[in-house]
Amino acid sequence: MPEETPVLAAEDVTKHFDTGRQTVRALENVTLRLYRGRIAALVGESGSGKTTLARLLAQFYPVTSGEIRLRGEVVSGPDKDFYGEVQLVFQDPFASLNSLRKVEHNVRRALKLHGHAADDAAVHELLAKVNLTPAADFARKLPHELSGGQRQRVAIARALAVRPSVLLGDEPISMLDVSIRLDVLNLLARLREEEGLALLYITHDIASARYLSDDIYVMYAGQMVEGGPAESVIQEPKHPYTRLLLDSSPDPERAGGSSAFTATAKLGEPPSLVDPPPGCRFHPRCPFAKEQCKTSFPPRTEFADGSWTNCWLHNES
Amino acid sequence: MILDVKGLNVDYITAKGAVRAVNDVSFQLRRGEILGVAGESGCGKSTLIMALIRLLRPPAAITGGQVWLHPREGEPVDIASRTDRELRRLRWRSMAVVLQSAMDALNPVARLSAQFADVLKEHGYKNTEERTAELLEMVGISPDRARSYPHEMSGGMRQRAMIALALACDPELVVMDEPTTAVDVVMQRQILAQILELRERLGFSVVFVTHDLSLLVELADRIAIMYGGRIVELGDAAEIYRAPRHPYTKGLRDSFPPLHAPVTRLNGIPGTPPDLRNLPIGCAFEPRCPRRFADCAERRPELLTVGDALAACHLHDRERTAHA
Numbered sequence: 001m002p003e004e005t006p007v008l009a010a011e012d013v014t015k016h017f018d019t020g021r022q023t024v025r026a027l028e029n030v031t032l033r034l035y036r037g038r039i040a041a042l043v044g045e046s047g048s049g050k051t052t053l054a055r056l057l058a059q060f061y062p063v064t065s066g067e068i069r070l071r072g073e074v075v076s077g078p079d080k081d082f083y084g085e086v087q088l089v090f091q092d093p094f095a096s097l098n099s100l101r102k103v104e105h106n107v108r109r110a111l112k113l114h115g116h117a118a119d120d121a122a123v124h125e126l127l128a129k130v131n132l133t134p135a136a137d138f139a140r141k142l143p144h145e146l147s148g149g150q151r152q153r154v155a156i157a158r159a160l161a162v163r164p165s166v167l168l169g170d171e172p173i174s175m176l177d178v179s180i181r182l183d184v185l186n187l188l189a190r191l192r193e194e195e196g197l198a199l200l201y202i203t204h205d206i207a208s209a210r211y212l213s214d215d216i217y218v219m220y221a222g223q224m225v226e227g228g229p230a231e232s233v234i235q236e237p238k239h240p241y242t243r244l245l246l247d248s249s250p251d252p253e254r255a256g257g258s259s260a261f262t263a264t265a266k267l268g269e270p271p272s273l274v275d276p277p278p279g280c281r282f283h284p285r286c287p288f289a290k291e292q293c294k295t296s297f298p299p300r301t302e303f304a305d306g307s308w309t310n311c312w313l314h315n316e317s
Numbered sequence: 318m319i320l321d322v323k324g325l326n327v328d329y330i331t332a333k334g335a336v337r338a339v340n341d342v343s344f345q346l347r348r349g350e351i352l353g354v355a356g357e358s359g360c361g362k363s364t365l366i367m368a369l370i371r372l373l374r375p376p377a378a379i380t381g382g383q384v385w386l387h388p389r390e391g392e393p394v395d396i397a398s399r400t401d402r403e404l405r406r407l408r409w410r411s412m413a414v415v416l417q418s419a420m421d422a423l424n425p426v427a428r429l430s431a432q433f434a435d436v437l438k439e440h441g442y443k444n445t446e447e448r449t450a451e452l453l454e455m456v457g458i459s460p461d462r463a464r465s466y467p468h469e470m471s472g473g474m475r476q477r478a479m480i481a482l483a484l485a486c487d488p489e490l491v492v493m494d495e496p497t498t499a500v501d502v503v504m505q506r507q508i509l510a511q512i513l514e515l516r517e518r519l520g521f522s523v524v525f526v527t528h529d530l531s532l533l534v535e536l537a538d539r540i541a542i543m544y545g546g547r548i549v550e551l552g553d554a555a556e557i558y559r560a561p562r563h564p565y566t567k568g569l570r571d572s573f574p575p576l577h578a579p580v581t582r583l584n585g586i587p588g589t590p591p592d593l594r595n596l597p598i599g600c601a602f603e604p605r606c607p608r609r610f611a612d613c614a615e616r617r618p619e620l621l622t623v624g625d626a627l628a629a630c631h632l633h634d635r636e637r638t639a640h641a
Contacts, residue, residue, distance in 0.1 A: 177357045250535060251531070
C-alpha cells in the first residue's frame with residue numbers, strides 16, 4: 001500500500017453498542033485506510049462488522065475509541081463539508097432514490113445542496129458519466145421506470161454530484177441481477193481511474209472483491225484478521241478464516257470434486273458479539289487453534305508481498 | 318424417472334390480460350438426480366417450481382401442460398390436473414418444498430417441536446419426538462434445540478431446520494427455491510454439503526432453483542437455464558459450464574468473476590432482462606445477444622438437441638444445416 005496520506009482512514013477504531021441491558025462489541029481495534037485512486041474491498045460474513053465500519057467512516061455514529069481521519073485530520077463530527085468529500089452508495093437502489101421525483105430531481109438536489117451549478121447540462125453530464133445515455137431521456141424518467149442496475153447508476157451519479165474524493169459502497173451490487181452486476185463494477189473501476197476516487201467496496205462475495213479491488217481486508221466477528229494486495233490475499237491466504245471463506249465460495253473450476261463441500265461441513269457459525277470468545281474470536285472454529293489463541297488477540301505479522309495477518313500461526317516468537 | 322413435465326404453461330392473470338411466466342416447459346427428472354434451474358429475476362424459475370408442486374397462488378395458474386409424478390408406489394399422477402384434495406395424499410410423503418426465507422416459512426410463535434409434530438401426526442407418525450430428534454440430527458442440529466422458537470436460532474440453523482422438516486415424511490421429490498440465498502457463504506456450503514449427503518443416503522430427487530449459476534455447477538447433476546419463461550438450455554452441469562451452447566448461458570457464466578483463474582475484464586450481458594408482457598416475436602434474448610443474426614428477430618428457436626444437450630438457439634440451426 002502507498003506511503004501517501006490516506007484520504008479517509010479508520011485508525012484503531014472500536015465500536016460498542018450499548019442497548020441498556022447488554023453491550024454488543026461490534027468492532028475491536030480496527031484500522032482501514034483508503035487511498036486516492038485505489039479500491040479497498042472489505043469482505044466477511046453478515047455480522048462481521050463491515051457495515052458498522054462503513055458507517056463509522058461515514059460519521060453516521062461516533063466511535064467508542066480510536067479515530068476517523070480525513071486527509072490526516074481527525075474528524076470530530078459530520079457536517080456538510082465532510083459529506084462534500086465522503087459519499088455513500090447503498091445496497092438497495094429501490095429504497096435509496098426518491099421514487100416520487102424524476103431522476104433529474106434526485107441528482108440536481110445533491111448539486112444544489114453542495115453549491116454546484118445545477119442546470120440541465122450539469123445533470124446530464126453526471127448521468128453520462130455513469131453511462132445513462134442518452135442522458136436527457138434518462139433525466140426525465142421516474143425511478144420505477146428504470147431497472148435495478150440503472151437505478152444504482154443514478155445513485156452513483158447523485159453521489160458524484162458533490163464531487164467527493166471518497167465513495168463508500170455497501171454491497172452496491174448484491175441486489176442487482178447477475179448479468180448487470182459487472183456493469184456496475186466496471187463503472188466503479190472507471191471512476192477510480194478517471195476521477196481518482198478512493199473507494200471502499202463492501203461485499204460478501206470474495207470473487208467480486210478480487211475482480212474489482214486493489215486491496216482486500218478480511219473481517220471476522222468485529223476483528224480485522226487479514227489484509228493486503230488482492231492477489232496475495234486470494235492466492236495465498238494467511239489466516240485460517242480467509243481460507244475458510246475462499247474454500248466456501250462457489251468456484252465452478254472445482255466442480256466434480258465434492259471434497260470441498262464436505263471439508264467445511266461442520267465448522268459451526270460466527271459467535272455472538274454480546275459475549276464474544278476471548279482472544280482471537282475465530283478460535284472456537286479454527287482447526288489450528290492453540291492455547292494462546294484463546295487468551296489474547298495476536299499482533300500483526302507482515303509479509304514481503306505487502307500482506308499482513310493477525311494470527312498466532314504466523315507469529316512464532 | 319420421477320418427474321415428467323410436458324409443455325407446462327403458467328400464466329399470471331391480470332386485468333390487462335394474461336402474462337405467461339412459464340412457457341411450454343418440458344423436462345424429465347431422474348430418480349436421485351439434482352436438477353438445477355438458473356436464471357435472472359423474472360425468468361420464471363420460482364414460478365416453475367411452485368407449479369411443479371401446485372403451490373401457485375392466484376393470480377398465477379397452470380394454463381396448460383402436464384406434470385407427471387411417478388411415485389415409488391402406485392400409478393403415475395398428473396399433478397397439474399388433480400384437485401387439492403387429491404394432492405394432499407402426495408404432499409410431504411411424495412413431494413416437499415424448501416422455501417427461500419426460513420424466517421417467513423416457520424411459525425414464529427411455535428416451538429420447532431410443535432411444528433414438526435404437526436406434520437408428523439398428520440402423516441401417521443406415532444412417536445413424533447423421536448422422529449423430530451432424528452430429523453434434526455440429520456441436518457446437524459442438536460435434538461435439544463427442538464424446544465427452541467425460530468427467533469432463538471441463527472438464520473443458517475433455521476434454514477437447516479426447514480430442510481429437516483421437508484424431509485420429515487421421507488419424500489421422493491424435494492423442490493428448493495433459493496434455499497441458501499439468505500445465508501452466508503460458509504453456511505451455504507455447509508447446507509449444500511448436507512443436501513448432497515442426505516440425497517446420497519435417502520435417495521430423493523431435487524429441483525434446485527437459484528440465480529447463482531456458479532454454485533449450481535458444483536451442486537447439480539444437470540442444469541436448466543431459463544430466460545423469458547422458457548428453458549433455453551438444458552444439459553450436464555459440467556458441460557454447461559465448460560461449453561455453453563446458448564449465448565445467454567455463456568453470458569451468465571461470464572457474469573461471475575473467477576475465484577482463482579486469471580482475472581480478465583468481464584462485461585456481463587448488456588441490456589436488461591425482457592418484459593414478459595411484451596416479448597419479442599423471435600428469440601427473447603435477441604435484443605441482448607452478441608451473436609444475433611437476421612433469423613433471430615423473426616423466428617423463435619425451438620429447444621432442440623445439440624450434441625448431448627438441448628439448446629434453443631438459431632446458431633445451431635446453421636450447424637445442423639452445415640452438417641446435413
